[in-house]
Amino acid sequence: MNRIDTRGMSCPQPVLMTKKALDKNPEGLEILVDNNTAKGNVERFLKSSGYTTKITEDGEDFILEAKK
Amino acid sequence: MKGKKGIILAGGAVGLISVILGYYGNPGNMGYCIACFLRDIAGALGLHRAGVVQYIRPEIIGLVLGAFLISLKNKEFESRGGSAPFMRFMLGMVVMIGALVFLGCPLRMVLRIGAGDLNAIVGLAGFLAGILVGVRFLNKGFNLKRNYKMPKIEGYIFPVVNVGWFILLITAPAFIFFSETGPGSQAAPILMSLAAGLIVGVLAQKTRLCMVGGSRDMMLFKDNYLLLGFISIIVVSFIGNISLGFFNLGFAGQPVAHTDGLWNFLGMAVVGWGSVLLGGCPLRQLILSGEGNTDSVVSVMGMIVGAAIAHNFGLASSPAGATLNGKVSVIIIFVFLAIISYFNSDDLAKTNI
Structure with a gap:
């Protein structure tokens, strides 16, 4: 699965990057985020775009796994 | 306090407390105004000498410390910085100048609308136009590059500065100016005022309330979460103003x-566009400053310097209208x-990557 790294980017960049990457890989995506705000925003965007999201903690970061 | 209920409540609290602050002595339709209050602090510190706008506003101190304390408690405090600091400083400066041409930050614009001030509707039109332009550049890949983890102490400095401001307010030494x-x-x-800042600092940190984020997220993603907070402030302040007889x-x-x-429109267009590039309105920059984001601290410092320049150079409007210098500066x-937007958009300026 393709992965994008949004660590260090401030909002709305993580959501914008997710949107762009999903346009290229509509079947699914892994998104690496490093703060709660970005996690919440990306999760909400994925939900409204019809994806199911699995979140796992990776040290201080989070991996959001989006599937159709 | 998760989800849409939370942001509606937070917006409602801002609207209600604003009206109360006005009732107990704040200037008209100025329960909160991040631009005006930072400008007052700049004046109190003697950075400008406009004698009628000098005061260390406890609301600002409360907002920063409220966000600081709640983010510590919820383990969301994190010292981060290093994302294009000088551009952020300059953007903070121009956002402040735009706000002082209009006479209010986006939060005060919303409060003015809730009090029946139709000039603020003109400002809102300009604000939305500015956001629209900013969003077009976001869609072309505009970004200010990533931030980095900073030493913990970096994030603690600004909250401590705010404690220092509070001490200056209480002790009122001769070198601090009070109108x-x-x-x-x-x-x-x-x-x-301090309590009003603390309460809203906590709520805004938890809900990420932002005056520019609402319209931006609607335009970008059709996401209405932040916009609900924006609308909630208008509705509650409208009800509050009607019941206290302030509505006009x-x-x-x-x-x-x-x-x-024209200059209400263009002043707020600057604020909308500049705030989209910064990633949030002046209120949001203050809240992020309390959470350890020193890029936002740099933006706030830019706003304070912008306020000083606006009054020293005669750029700020008065109730008589916009000044010639203010118009030229806009x-x-x-x-x-336009230059900042173009050269930071990855799809436009290929050299940026």
């Missing part, structure tokens, strides 16, 4: 406002924003 007339002399009691529909005779429509700022 004796004008808006700077009108203020709710210190502890009430019209253009003329509004408190701390002018009727120069034109220059549009050129500046």
